Amino acid sequence: MSVNITTLDERTRVTSEADSALDTEEYFVNMGPQHPATHGVLRMVLKLDGETIKEVIPVLGYIHRSIEKICEHSTYRQIVHLTDRMDYLSSIMNNWAVSLTVEKAANIELTERIEYIRTIVAELERIHSHQVAWGVMGMDLGAFTPFLYGFRDRELVTDILEETIGARLTMNYIQPGGVMFDIHPNFVKKVKEYIAYFRPKLDEYEDLMSGNPIIQQRLRDVGTMDGETALSYGATGPVLRASRVPYDLRKIEPYGVYGKADFNVAIGTAGDCWDRYYVRIEEMRQSIRIIEQLIDNIPEGKFMVKKPAVKIKVPEGRYYGHVETARGVLGVFIVSQGKDIPYRMYFRTPNFHNLWCTTAIAPGGRIGDLVAITASLDLVIPDIDR
Amino acid sequence: MGLVKKEEYAFDTMPGVDVVLTKIDYVVNWARSNSLWPLTFGTSCCAIEMLMATGGPRHDLARFGAEVTRPSPRQADLLILAGTIVKRMAPRLRTLYDQMAEPRYVIATGACTISGGPFLYHSYSTIRGADEIIPVDVYVPGCPPRPESLLHGLLTLQKLIKEGQTIRKPGVRHKPVISEIPEGVSREDITAEMVELLEHDSVVNIEETLGNLERPTGI
Amino acid sequence: MTTEELFQVITELEPSAKQSEKTSDRPTVEVPPEALVALMQKLRDDPRLSFNMLLAHTAVDWLEERLFEMVYQLYSPQNQQYLAVLVYVPRNNPVVPTISSIWRIAEFQEREVYDLLGVLYDEHPDLRRLFLEDDWTGFPLRKSYQDDFILERPK
Ligand code: SF4
Numbered sequence: 001m002s003v004n005i006t007t008l009d010e011r012t013r014v015t016s017e018a019d020s021a022l023d024t025e026e027y028f029v030n031m032g033p034q035h036p037a038t039h040g041v042l043r044m045v046l047k048l049d050g051e052t053i054k055e056v057i058p059v060l061g062y063i064h065r066s067i068e069k070i071c072e073h074s075t076y077r078q079i080v081h082l083t084d085r086m087d088y089l090s091s092i093m094n095n096w097a098v099s100l101t102v103e104k105a106a107n108i109e110l111t112e113r114i115e116y117i118r119t120i121v122a123e124l125e126r127i128h129s130h131q132v133a134w135g136v137m138g139m140d141l142g143a144f145t146p147f148l149y150g151f152r153d154r155e156l157v158t159d160i161l162e163e164t165i166g167a168r169l170t171m172n173y174i175q176p177g178g179v180m181f182d183i184h185p186n187f188v189k190k191v192k193e194y195i196a197y198f199r200p201k202l203d204e205y206e207d208l209m210s211g212n213p214i215i216q217q218r219l220r221d222v223g224t225m226d227g228e229t230a231l232s233y234g235a236t237g238p239v240l241r242a243s244r245v246p247y248d249l250r251k252i253e254p255y256g257v258y259g260k261a262d263f264n265v266a267i268g269t270a271g272d273c274w275d276r277y278y279v280r281i282e283e284m285r286q287s288i289r290i291i292e293q294l295i296d297n298i299p300e301g302k303f304m305v306k307k308p309a310v311k312i313k314v315p316e317g318r319y320y321g322h323v324e325t326a327r328g329v330l331g332v333f334i335v336s337q338g339k340d341i342p343y344r345m346y347f348r349t350p351n352f353h354n355l356w357c358t359t360a361i362a363p364g365g366r367i368g369d370l371v372a373i374t375a376s377l378d379l380v381i382p383d384i385d386r
Numbered sequence: 387m388g389l390v391k392k393e394e395y396a397f398d399t400m401p402g403v404d405v406v407l408t409k410i411d412y413v414v415n416w417a418r419s420n421s422l423w424p425l426t427f428g429t430s431c432c433a434i435e436m437l438m439a440t441g442g443p444r445h446d447l448a449r450f451g452a453e454v455t456r457p458s459p460r461q462a463d464l465l466i467l468a469g470t471i472v473k474r475m476a477p478r479l480r481t482l483y484d485q486m487a488e489p490r491y492v493i494a495t496g497a498c499t500i501s502g503g504p505f506l507y508h509s510y511s512t513i514r515g516a517d518e519i520i521p522v523d524v525y526v527p528g529c530p531p532r533p534e535s536l537l538h539g540l541l542t543l544q545k546l547i548k549e550g551q552t553i554r555k556p557g558v559r560h561k562p563v564i565s566e567i568p569e570g571v572s573r574e575d576i577t578a579e580m581v582e583l584l585e586h587d588s589v590v591n592i593e594e595t596l597g598n599l600e601r602p603t604g605i
Numbered sequence: 606m607t608t609e610e611l612f613q614v615i616t617e618l619e620p621s622a623k624q625s626e627k628t629s630d631r632p633t634v635e636v637p638p639e640a641l642v643a644l645m646q647k648l649r650d651d652p653r654l655s656f657n658m659l660l661a662h663t664a665v666d667w668l669e670e671r672l673f674e675m676v677y678q679l680y681s682p683q684n685q686q687y688l689a690v691l692v693y694v695p696r697n698n699p700v701v702p703t704i705s706s707i708w709r710i711a712e713f714q715e716r717e718v719y720d721l722l723g724v725l726y727d728e729h730p731d732l733r734r735l736f737l738e739d740d741w742t743g744f745p746l747r748k749s750y751q752d753d754f755i756l757e758r759p760k
Binding site for chain 3: 002003004005006007008009011060061064066068069073104105229231232233234245247252253315316317318319320321322329331333335343344346348352353356360385
Binding site for chain 2: 033034035040041061062063064065066067069070072073081082084085088089132136147148151152154155168169170381382
């Protein structure tokens with residue numbers, strides 16, 4: 001038996017001596033936690049040989065807010081609002097993950113209308129999340145214009161969502177037992193207008209970025225990851241699908257009304273940064289398709305089957321539920337003792353798992369490639385740290 | 387002479403001749419307030435709204451002369467705190483602040499940087515307010531605040547800078563944080579007191595502040 | 606593959622693994638810590654099962670029973686089958702063998718569990734704090750964790 005607890009200091013010391021037989025000198029460089037290309041407060045200690053990366057050591061915890069501890073003292077309805085703050089660009093889908101698990105455990109029956117509304121707003125949010133990812137990727141690679149284009153179109157989505165939900169980012173919309181508010185009378189009309197507006201814009205996105213030779217060179221054959229590595233590192237979402245694994249929860253175990261919509265799962269072929277970039281573009285197209293099929297058929301009915309004041313009790317047991325957010329699979333693990341608060345709550349967050357792919361794919365590349373890799377993984381740091 | 391008209395109280399014109407008299411301090415402050423260089427410091431959700439959406443095409447921070455966001459603290463003089471500060475980040479935040487060039491200003495946006503926000507209770511790592519670490523000039527409430535709120539916060543800061551009223555000392559504000567309710571005190575009492583405190587303390591009434599200020603009256 | 610067939614195959618592969626009595630919404634097996642690595646290796650490599658995704662790994666602190674419950678959520682894309690594996694270790698000597706040689710992600714999931722709950726992993730290649738500073742004392746997600754810093758929500 002050997003349990004050996006180390007520290008970061010020891011870690012960086014040991015590895016620097018390990019390869020000392022080489023003639024070249026290796027050194028460590030800190031990237032972050034205050035670095036514009038890490039989208040927040042991710043810190044990576046890079047072991048470099050010249051400009052070639054030998055090893056990446058992610059150091060986390062600069063935004064660890066102890067959400068799981070707070071959950072142990074909160075009712076399920078209060079927990080939903082904490083999930084907004086994890087992956088804030090998929091906040092509705094995060095809400096959905098908790099609601100779905102609680103509903104399944106507590107046997108809450110939903111109306112058709114709730115499922116339709118949930119699916120449509122979630123897909124709208126997936127579009128806006130990918131727009132941000134697209135724009136920020138351009139910015140990381142040195143092109144500022146995509147950022148402006150992405151945010152121009154994102155503002156219109158937030159407008160639609162704001163009219164119904166009242167928030168622009170931290171939505172807190174899907175609740176166990178339904179959704180917080182019924183859709184605004186303008187909702188259907190505005191969504192249709194938006195789709196008509198956005199479809200040509202998506203082609204414009206492609207003209208602007210996809211065909212650009214510099215972007216192509218920065219992304220193609222950079223950070224290539226095969227499907228087996230991706231599975232072993234627990235990657236999900238566009239990252240896994242870019243590596244040729246068609247794992248999409250919306251397709252393989254449809255929740256909401258995804259089963260009624262006809263859409264394709266976008267997968268990549270090589271698993272490089274380009275595929276991860278292009279899978280997102282294609283997913284925006286598919287999201288548009290899903291919304292188009294559903295928007296006209298929202299049935300009448302209740303939008304909330306439980307009164308807001310009711311404290312939801314989950315029967316004793318262990319429950320695991322998950323949804324496909326814009327970045328991958330968000331799993332919610334609840335251990336309940338039959339009370340209105342959980343005994344233990346665990347979030348299997350997509351970014352935490354996707355992050356570690358950098359340790360596999362970045363070594364061997366250059367520092368500049370690491371920026372492209374983190375941009376293509378589309379990391380949201382508070383979702384890693386919780 | 388448009389400037390003279392706009393900022394009337396800072397300038398004196400000599401009667402009869404085209405000469406402007408002013409205080410150099412005022413001009414310097416005026417220049418500073420209109421060329422703020424923010425540091426990109428976004429830790430979490432607020433960053434999307436505060437740094438990205440506000441800098442984006444619709445809200446366009448550039449209109450107020452503050453669009454030159456810098457990733458390095460040495461080139462920045464405005465720290466827009468966007469996002470939760472946790473124990474592990476606190477020393478780094480202090481370092482960033484110390485590295486910024488004088489004079490430096492801080493805008494704290496979002497509930498998290500004001501009080502700890504949604505992570506106030508039962509959290510073992512969230513710092514309850516950025517002003518426990520660095521002095522803060524302007525607080526912008528919200529979770530996250532709307533981009534318009536940040537713009538308002540920025541205008542407030544510009545006014546404060548023009549008047550030389552920015553805060554440099556920590557611990558200026560006393561925060562009403564309830565940890566334990568003593569006997570004989572009800573929740574309502576505390577809420578009422580908080581409302582009073584808030585109205586009294588942290589809402590800066592700009593008109594009033596400006597009204598009370600001593601105005602330069604020539605040389 | 607039905608749940609019964611699944612359990613049948615698992616007991617065939619590893620006799621010490623038993624179907625769990627605990628209420629759970631996924632098929633659940635319990636296994637003693639010594640047999641964990643062998644079972645996991647077979648679960649992934651057996652062509653009938655091929656559970657090649659380790660979706661989640663975490664632990665639950667059962668203060669009253671003086672136990673740590675280690676939870677592994679597996680998924681098999683081939684059979685579209687879920688499986689939860691539970692391992693119980695005593696709270697005063699929480700040592701579990703690492704499975705980071707089978708799934709790479711386990712290395713980091715295990716570091717998280719060590720960081721927040723203080724479970725030790727035998728033969729772990731790089732057991733370090735993950736979210737908290739190296740000099741942090743205590744394991745905050747344990748039910749017995751005490752910290753003057755924590756503020757209780759007023760009732
Ligand atoms: S104030 Fe709200 S939106 Fe801003 S960082 Fe805190 S939790 Fe996120």
